Amino acid sequence: MTSIKFRCTLHVFTVLVVLFTPLAYAQGWKESTITVNGIDRWYRVYVPDALPPNASLLLSLHGGTGNMHTIDEGQTHGWVRLADQNKFILVVPNGTNGDTGNTHGKRQTWNDLRSNPAESQSKSDDVGFVRALLDRMEAEYATDHNRVFVTGVSNGGMMTYRLLIEMSDRFAGAAAFVANIPAEEKSLHPPERAVPLMIWSGRNDGLMKYDGGEIVGGRGRVSSVPETVAWWVQANRADTSQVQTETLPDTDPKDGCRIKKTLYPAITDGAPVLFYLAEGGGHAMPTQTETASEGGPIFKMLIGKTCRDVDGADIAWKFMNSNARR
Numbered sequence: 001m002t003s004i005k006f007r008c009t010l011h012v013f014t015v016l017v018v019l020f021t022p023l024a025y026a027q028g029w030k031e032s033t034i035t036v037n038g039i040d041r042w043y044r045v046y047v048p049d050a051l052p053p054n055a056s057l058l059l060s061l062h063g064g065t066g067n068m069h070t071i072d073e074g075q076t077h078g079w080v081r082l083a084d085q086n087k088f089i090l091v092v093p094n095g096t097n098g099d100t101g102n103t104h105g106k107r108q109t110w111n112d113l114r115s116n117p118a119e120s121q122s123k124s125d126d127v128g129f130v131r132a133l134l135d136r137m138e139a140e141y142a143t144d145h146n147r148v149f150v151t152g153v154s155n156g157g158m159m160t161y162r163l164l165i166e167m168s169d170r171f172a173g174a175a176a177f178v179a180n181i182p183a184e185e186k187s188l189h190p191p192e193r194a195v196p197l198m199i200w201s202g203r204n205d206g207l208m209k210y211d212g213g214e215i216v217g218g219r220g221r222v223s224s225v226p227e228t229v230a231w232w233v234q235a236n237r238a239d240t241s242q243v244q245t246e247t248l249p250d251t252d253p254k255d256g257c258r259i260k261k262t263l264y265p266a267i268t269d270g271a272p273v274l275f276y277l278a279e280g281g282g283h284a285m286p287t288q289t290e291t292a293s294e295g296g297p298i299f300k301m302l303i304g305k306t307c308r309d310v311d312g313a314d315i316a317w318k319f320m321n322s323n324a325r326r
Contacts (some may be wrong), residue, residue, distance in 0.1 A: 001032035024080075025051050025141065026073055031068075034136055034286070036129045038059045042104045044068045046082045046090035055087040056147035056321075057137055059130065060157030061095075064121075064219070065107045068094040075206035077290060078313030079151075086317070089141055090170055093133055095155075096122040112158035113165070114182045121219065125167050126159060134170055149320045151175040153285055154208060158182075158222075161232075169194040173320030177285045177312060178208045180222035190235035196323035197232055198316055202281030206302035216302060229262075229275050237270030248309055252288075257307035274319050278307040285301045286311035 018282050027049045031070030033040040060079050062070050072081060083090040098121045109122040121225015137143055150171050152160040155177025164174055168191035175198040181188065203210050212224035223231070233240060248259040257280040264273040278286065288311045 003281060009104045018285065019310050022310075023171045027051075030108050034129075034132055035288065036076040037125055039124070040103060041096075041124075041129045041133075041173050042068060044092045044094075045137070046080055046083055046092070046143075048087050050087065051089070051141070052087050053142060054144045055141065056086070056149065057091060057134070057141075057143040058083070058088055058317075059091050059093070059134070059148070061093065061110060061150070061152030062108065063153040064095075064155030066095075066153075066156075067106045067108045068092045069106075075115060078287065078311055080163040082317050086321070088147075089143055091133065091137055091139060093129065095126070097301055098122045107295040110152075110155050110159035111162075112155060112182075113188065114158070114222070115184055122151065127163065131170070132161060132166060138277040145170075146326045147172050147324055149173045149175075149324075151177070151187050151316055151320075154179055155178045156282065165191050168195050170197050172324040172326065174198070174310040175316035175320060177316075178202060178205055178283050180208055180212060180228045183212065183221035183223050184222050185227060185325045188231070193325075194266070194269065195325055196271045196320065197227060197236060198264075198274040198276070198279070198319045199232065200276045200285070200312060200316075201228075202278045202283060202304060202307070204280055205283045205302045206304055207283040219303060225277070229273065231302075233264045233273050233289075236264075236273050237267055238264035239267045239270075241263060250309060252308040255280075255308040256305050257286075259286075259307060259309050271325055272323055276310075276315070280305055286310050286315075 025047045027047055030045045033042050054206050079090055085249055095110045096103050097105045098109055111122045111124050111126045148171055150160050150163055157176035160174055160176045173196045177200045207216055210225045212222050214221050242265050244263040246261050260277045262275045268271045284306045286307040288308055
């Protein structure tokens with residue numbers, strides 16, 4: 001009897017050790033491919049040191065004409081820091097070059113929901129790509145399928161919206177930066193499952209304009225920022241009668257930006273929508289540590305000012321992590 005009790009105790013101890021011991025995955029970046037519809041699609045994975053079992057996963061989508069390597073630069077670099085601090089898997093897929101079809105290039109785009117984009121816009125099956133990629137990550141890294149998050153900037157933000165609409169069952173939270181929904185919002189169907197969503201927009205964004213309209217370069221038409229927020233508030237079944245609004249402290253008076261924060265709480269079977277409007281802000285994630293994007297006078301005029309009162313990755317992760325939908 002004593003021997004049986006000892007074996008049982010040993011078994012329980014072994015199970016506990018397995019459950020709470022960090023997994024021995026190689027730390028750092030790994031670049032790989034996955035075949036979707038006969039096409040090799042590229043992606044990068046960042047694994048923090050001492051990754052715990054059942055870790056969360058964050059999918060980060062680059063902006064239009066960006067690529068999977070630009071996360072190492074500028075405002076989006078904060079995701080690597082947060083992955084190290086919070087021990088989650090960071091997955092960065094690569095879009096497709098709409099002109100050449102190259103899936104491993106540097107000027108890549110996403111096939112978001114715009115019905116009339118420029119010819120250079122990707123027409124790839126990006127929803128299928130993301131679905132297959134998440135399946136692979138869960139199989140390879142034993143990630144927690146209840147804690148998968150998605151975020152994106154500009155074209156990547158619009159692709160974030162599409163993923164929420166077409167595969168809401170796979171995500172626990174999302175954050176979209178400087179991204180409006182397409183002008184044909186009445187033709188969009190709401191997601192089957194409400195997902196907590198954070199939206200960041202700049203009042204003086206020269207590319208994704210506050211009032212909507214044609215995106216510079218003939219890249220399709222989008223709705224205004226207020227129309228985008230209203231669409232998601234309704235789609236998420238958020239509460240418009242209990243809205244909480246505040247203006248954040250002006251921690252960097254030199255940036256020419258002030259932030260207004262508006263929270264639409266969730267109602268039954270719904271999910272919250274958190275909206276940040278950067279008064280004076282442009283087409284960029286806010287950051288407190290990274291330098292502004294380089295470029296000529298016209299580029300800087302279109303991009304506008306970078307808000308430095310908060311860090312975009314920090315506020316997005318805080319919102320998604322604390323409101324994760326299970």
